[in-house]
Amino acid sequence: MSSVEGLVEADRVHRSVYTDPVIFEREMLQIFGATWIYVGHESQIPADGDYVTTSVAGQPLVMVRDKGEVRLLYNRCAHRGAQVVPDGQGNAPLFRCAYHGWIFHRDGTVRTIPLEEGYRNSCFGRDNPDSNMKAVANVAAYRGFVFACLAPSAPPFDAWLRGVDSSIDNMADRSPEGELEITGGVLRYMHRCNWKLFVENLNDLMHPMVTHMSSSGTARTVAKRHFGKDEKLPAAIEILGPFTSNYEFFEEMGVQAFPHGHSYSGGTSSIHSRYSEIDEYNEAMDAAYGAERARAIFAVNRHNTIIYPSLTLKGPIQTIRVIKPIAVDRTLVESWTFRLKGAPDALLERSILYCNLINSSANLVGPDDHEAYQRLQSGLLAQGSDWVSMHRHLGEEEPNEDGGWSANGTSDLVFRNQYRAWTDYMERAL
Amino acid sequence: MRGPSIADVEAFLVDEARLLDARDWNAWNQLFTPDGIYWVPAQPGQKDPLRHVSLIYEDALLREVRIRRFDDRNAFSLQGGPRGWRMVANVRIDSSDPLAGTLTASSRLIAAEYQRERVTRFEAFVTHRLVIQEGQLRIALKRVELLDCDAAHGDISLYL
Numbered sequence: 001m002s003s004v005e006g007l008v009e010a011d012r013v014h015r016s017v018y019t020d021p022v023i024f025e026r027e028m029l030q031i032f033g034a035t036w037i038y039v040g041h042e043s044q045i046p047a048d049g050d051y052v053t054t055s056v057a058g059q060p061l062v063m064v065r066d067k068g069e070v071r072l073l074y075n076r077c078a079h080r081g082a083q084v085v086p087d088g089q090g091n092a093p094l095f096r097c098a099y100h101g102w103i104f105h106r107d108g109t110v111r112t113i114p115l116e117e118g119y120r121n122s123c124f125g126r127d128n129p130d131s132n133m134k135a136v137a138n139v140a141a142y143r144g145f146v147f148a149c150l151a152p153s154a155p156p157f158d159a160w161l162r163g164v165d166s167s168i169d170n171m172a173d174r175s176p177e178g179e180l181e182i183t184g185g186v187l188r189y190m191h192r193c194n195w196k197l198f199v200e201n202l203n204d205l206m207h208p209m210v211t212h213m214s215s216s217g218t219a220r221t222v223a224k225r226h227f228g229k230d231e232k233l234p235a236a237i238e239i240l241g242p243f244t245s246n247y248e249f250f251e252e253m254g255v256q257a258f259p260h261g262h263s264y265s266g267g268t269s270s271i272h273s274r275y276s277e278i279d280e281y282n283e284a285m286d287a288a289y290g291a292e293r294a295r296a297i298f299a300v301n302r303h304n305t306i307i308y309p310s311l312t313l314k315g316p317i318q319t320i321r322v323i324k325p326i327a328v329d330r331t332l333v334e335s336w337t338f339r340l341k342g343a344p345d346a347l348l349e350r351s352i353l354y355c356n357l358i359n360s361s362a363n364l365v366g367p368d369d370h371e372a373y374q375r376l377q378s379g380l381l382a383q384g385s386d387w388v389s390m391h392r393h394l395g396e397e398e399p400n401e402d403g404g405w406s407a408n409g410t411s412d413l414v415f416r417n418q419y420r421a422w423t424d425y426m427e428r429a430l
Numbered sequence: 431m432r433g434p435s436i437a438d439v440e441a442f443l444v445d446e447a448r449l450l451d452a453r454d455w456n457a458w459n460q461l462f463t464p465d466g467i468y469w470v471p472a473q474p475g476q477k478d479p480l481r482h483v484s485l486i487y488e489d490a491l492l493r494e495v496r497i498r499r500f501d502d503r504n505a506f507s508l509q510g511g512p513r514g515w516r517m518v519a520n521v522r523i524d525s526s527d528p529l530a531g532t533l534t535a536s537s538r539l540i541a542a543e544y545q546r547e548r549v550t551r552f553e554a555f556v557t558h559r560l561v562i563q564e565g566q567l568r569i570a571l572k573r574v575e576l577l578d579c580d581a582a583h584g585d586i587s588l589y590l
Contacts, residue, residue: 214505362586
């Protein structure tokens with residue numbers, strides 16, 4: 001294993017962190033294999049026996065509801081190692097391996113071993129826990145969002161999540177019932193870039209007005225042709241337009257950074273804060289919380305929250321993007337949408353529209369981001385300079401009220417903060 | 431009253447594909463009715479375009495944005511000019527209502543998109559809901575269900 005010493009400085013990072021396959025392997029072990037990684041949402045498995053396959057660091061897992069509990073198993077037969085549950089979701093009383101017919105309970109314990117007496121002279125067999133599908137060492141959930149840490153010793157979950165737990169709260173609180181339900185399918189977008197380029201971009205507020213001019217700017221132009229100044233705009237235009245807000249708008253949004261690499265941008269305003277009101281929804285929220293509390297929930301309007309390294313979320317539009325690194329230059333990004341329980345369908349329809357327009361690989365916004373990541377991935381092969389800048393507004397961050405740091409929206413604070421966590425993870429003795 | 435023949439429909443679909451091959455986006459867009467929809471679902475057999483994500487679900491306004499963007503120098507992901515071709519086959523009229531002037535046709539599509547040393551191939555089940563307006567066939571809905579619509583995808587830059 002190569003050392004990461006000398007690759008991260010206070011204000012710049014060595015290009016090899018994005019291009020070196022050895023560093024990527026180390027990240028899978030030291031970061032994705034050793035801290036809290038998002039694996040799914042409890043609403044995906046509401047009933048006993050419901051399961052959904054998932055993965056962490058390329059390893060197949062299955063999340064299953066067993067006697068009301070959410071369990072997470074390595075999706076591997078104890079016998080010869082075959083993946084037991086095929087990719088997808090469903091409901092099953094037991095899991096049966098397709099190869100030699102071993103059968104497991106939903107908690108992973110082995111139930112049936114064909115011709116079991118053949119193991120009589122060995123230590124293998126139903127009495128030996130090595131014959132079970134193994135449970136993941138650490139599983140924790142916050143308001144339905146399930147995280148796993150594969151390593152035996154995990155950072156204390158609540159402390160780890162501090163600072164960005166409030167972004168999950170705000171998304172769930174936007175439901176009149178205080179609960180979210182994942183629904184509406186998933187868009188899976190394969191990116192030809194290092195995972196960190198995607199994660200860094202979400203709170204890079206210097207790029208939207210440049211990268212997205214051709215989509216957002218064009219949407220504004222087309223809207224001007226069809227709609228008067230004070231006319232209500234279609235939801236698609238309300239969604240696309242704000243990406244090309246000016247620098248001042250994004251600077252004022254601000255960024256907040258927290259220990260363990262977490263961050264969010266926006267707070268009281270974001271690109272989502274000027275969507276049309278939906279009266280029926282506002283009434284449901286007032287009835288559930290009282291007008292004052294409902295207003296306080298809506299007053300929190302964040303842009304992107306990064307729960308480093310695997311989960312990013314947008315509370316005001318109820319979408320998440322999940323980062324699954326595949327190789328040093330391949331990253332799968334999954335976009336999921338949520339229904340706010342008790343809210344009218346119009347909210348879900350807006351979330352779906354947002355995902356179609358922004359996160360689909362066939363649409364106009366995501367592909368321009370992807371283009372930037374690919375240019376980074378190829379540009380970083382150039383030997384003209386070994387260093388990538390994170391210098392903006394260096395040293396100007398201030399402590400915030402939640403134990404983190406606050407800065408101007410176009411500060412590189414978020415990147416510097418991510419690489420502090422990255423270095424800690426990478427240098428830690430497991 | 432006789433509706434369009436299979437030969438009429440086949441010719442229409444081939445002409446439509448040729449317009450896309452020629453990047454004549456505006457002429458292609460004019461084949462749609464004013465409320466016509468271009469839809470690339472994200473789930474096999476997907477019925478609901480509003481409460482389930484799609485790769486693309488575009489009305490006239492969104493097609494106008496996309497088509498203008500094709501000519502935008504700042505559309506960075508389109509630099510290098512993706513080009514594509516489409517082959518339409520197995521055309522069938524699934525249902526028709528000559529009195530209402532509507533019909534549904536299904537076909538199979540093989541298409542390819544080329545950009546920067548890379549060809550992406552697409553295979554799709556295509557459904558056209560067509561209406562006759564002023565004696566011409568017009569598209570009320572074009573639904574392109576990719577064979578691998580629920581798989582992970584890279585960029586899909588062109589209309590299929």
